[in-house]
Amino acid sequence: MKGRHLITTDAWFYAPDGKKYRAVYGDVEIVEDTFLGIKTNRGSTNWYAKVGSNKEYVIIAGCQIHYAIRTDTPPSISEVVDVSYGENGIREFNRPTEIYMPELF
Secondary structure (H helix, E strand, O other), X not given: OOEEEEEEEEEEEEOOOXXXXXXXXXXXXXXXXXXXXXXXXXXXXXXXXXXXXXXXXXXEEHHHEEEEEEXXXXXXXXXXXXXXXXXXXXXXXXXXXXXXXXHHO
């Protein structure tokens, strides 16, 4: 996996701004577990995705990557329109983005 990707993770994570995110966008480099200074055992993931620049990045365990979309077009980080489904029908609302972009920090 090389180039810029929008990666959706299996779980939420916190970024330096204190907010929770479920996806990250940026340049991707696949690194081995020794990148973190440890050697994992066979019960753990043995590869990681480094997303961002050499100065600001996030490391995601390979087993936590749910989807990866290859694109050079940065996603919108402004508020997005979302919907909820319930007994009273469909309701639209605005919410903050859930996509972290390390290069913006």
